[in-house]
Amino acid sequence: MIRAQGLTKTYDGKNAVNGIDFTVEPGRVTGFLGPNGAGKSTTMRMILGLDAPTKGSVTVNDHRYVSSPAPLREVGALLEAHAVHPGRSARNHLRWLAASNGIPTTRVGEVLELVGLDSVAAQRAGRFSLGMGQRLGIAAALIGDPPVVMLDEPVNGLDPEGVRWVRSLARQLADDGKTVFVSSHLMSEMALMADHLIVIGRGTILADSPLQDFMAEHASAYVRVKAPQSTDVEALLVGRGLDVTRVDDELRVQGLDAPAIGELIGGHGLFLHELTLVRSSLEDAFMELTADSVEYHARTEVAA
Numbered sequence: 001m002i003r004a005q006g007l008t009k010t011y012d013g014k015n016a017v018n019g020i021d022f023t024v025e026p027g028r029v030t031g032f033l034g035p036n037g038a039g040k041s042t043t044m045r046m047i048l049g050l051d052a053p054t055k056g057s058v059t060v061n062d063h064r065y066v067s068s069p070a071p072l073r074e075v076g077a078l079l080e081a082h083a084v085h086p087g088r089s090a091r092n093h094l095r096w097l098a099a100s101n102g103i104p105t106t107r108v109g110e111v112l113e114l115v116g117l118d119s120v121a122a123q124r125a126g127r128f129s130l131g132m133g134q135r136l137g138i139a140a141a142l143i144g145d146p147p148v149v150m151l152d153e154p155v156n157g158l159d160p161e162g163v164r165w166v167r168s169l170a171r172q173l174a175d176d177g178k179t180v181f182v183s184s185h186l187m188s189e190m191a192l193m194a195d196h197l198i199v200i201g202r203g204t205i206l207a208d209s210p211l212q213d214f215m216a217e218h219a220s221a222y223v224r225v226k227a228p229q230s231t232d233v234e235a236l237l238v239g240r241g242l243d244v245t246r247v248d249d250e251l252r253v254q255g256l257d258a259p260a261i262g263e264l265i266g267g268h269g270l271f272l273h274e275l276t277l278v279r280s281s282l283e284d285a286f287m288e289l290t291a292d293s294v295e296y297h298a299r300t301e302v303a304a
């Protein structure tokens with residue numbers, strides 16, 4: 001597992017990461033979310049020992065990652081900036097990684113096949129598309145079959161098939177008991193991929209909970225009611241003390257669940273054309289939670 005305690009990183013007198021505590025547990029996919037500049041990459045770099053904490057500590061499987069003799073066997077990481085020599089072929093890049101960590105060369109063919117790059121393994125990595133580069137980065141992360149896998153924006157540049165593949169790969173790794181820590185700005189993807197969320201804003205933890213609990217706490221829900229005699233229905237629901245908002249021909253009702261609303265309306269001899277529970281998305285919940293933590297706002301408003 002990954003454990004951060006009082007983890008702090010200060011750049012030019014400003015805390016990029018501000019005394020955070022969290023644990024990333026094995027056997028589940030943990031999503032790491034936050035607006036631009038929130039401190040995600042800085043945290044991931046400190047986990048890998050690429051940056052030293054100003055204060056506090058972070059350990060992987062109870063020791064500091066930098067002190068590991070074969071790091072790729074402990075943590076596999078895909079970071080946004082790929083360190084691949086552009087003139088080297090995909091296969092040679094992976095061979096070099098394997099050799100430097102005492103990993104058998106046979107593993108190179110296995111991971112190339114796993115990520116779907118076996119047919120282009122002899123091509124220079126510098127000529128790879130964004131998506132191919134991501135796949136090579138994931139192959140490198142998995143080459144040591146590590147118990148901890150950290151993926152920063154793994155679906156970036158991938159086509160829909162690739163996005164699905166990363167999702168099922170993350171699930172498979174978690175089901176195999178590995179610790180899977182994934183950052184992404186794609187909320188729809190995170191909603192499908194993550195079991196647990198850690199949300200960071202301006203260097204502090206805003207939420208650390210199972211996805212379901214996060215949605216229950218931060219996502220709103222209402223029941224959409226469409227009825228031919230909508231004025232009568234509205235009066236009935238308001239009369240029962242429910243919170244009703246009219247938007248065009250629909251009524252948005254809060255305060256009672258859908259079956260009870262249906263029975264109430266039917267019990268008064270009124271017809272229903274639609275009765276639907278509408279939940280806000282993870283994106284909505286995330287936007288609401290992080291509204292005060294967003295540092296970089298676009299100046300032009302775009303209609304929602």
Ligand SMILES: Nc1ncnc2c1ncn2[C@@H]1O[C@H](COP(=O)(O)OP(=O)(O)OP(=O)(O)O)[C@@H](O)[C@H]1O
Nearest residue numbers: 011012016017034035036037038039040041042043
């Ligand atoms: N090497 C550095 N020197 C100075 N400041 C830095 C450095 N790296 C990061 N920062 C600052 O630390 C803060 C956190 O940045 P970080 O890259 O960790 O955020 P992030 O959550 O990964 O953002 P994004 O979603 O945009 O990738 C930002 O204010 C950033 O400008």
